[in-house]
Amino acid sequence: MIWPADISKPAAGVLSLSLLLSLALLYAGFKLRADAQEEFAQLQRAQQHSAALLQQAQHEQSAIEQALARLGELQAQGIAGSAKRLQWMADMQQLRQSIALPDLDAELAAQEALQPKSAGSFRLLNSRMQIHAALLHELDLFTLLAHLHTRRDALVAARHCTLSPDPAPTASHAALRADCVFDWISLGTPEQSE
Helix, strand or coil: CCCHHHCCHHHHHHHHHHHHHHHHHHHHHHHHHHHHHHHHHHHHHHHHHHHHHHHHHHHHHHHHHHHHHHHHHHHHHCCECCCCHHHHHHHHHHHHHHCCCCEEEEEEEEEEECCCCCCCCCEEEEEEEEEEEEECCHHHHHHHHHHHHCCCCCEEEEEEEEEEECCCCCCCCCCEEEEEEEEEEEEECHHHHC
């Protein structure tokens, strides 16, 4: 066994140097290991964040696809897109003939937005229609309301309707007058909103 007194100065220097070098390598190894663990933890956090963003994007994509499918359905029904105002007026005259009303006058007011304009978004649009009709009996009014309720190209909401005896019955035997106001609500696309 070698005692410190037996070690020569050059050998002691080499031993000290190798001991210092070993300690430095040991410290560098621990430091590299700690740095690698920290970098690994950062990469794991980044991966988890990316996975969360991917999941959110997939969820948003699914929601957008559902919204686009619903918009396509609404456009196919005629609710979204250009309001078919001329068709609505023609339908009113066909309705008059189909339920044999003595008289039916319809007036369609200018289209108005139901909500404030915001760039690039859809808006609900309203066309107010006043209907004055001569009726043979009350059931004619219910038939008219039922027809309007089943419209697929607009949401038709009755604002008010008054039924009164016809003040001047004609040869058509109209006994009643109906004066009604309806809102024909449709969905304007962003192009229409500009």
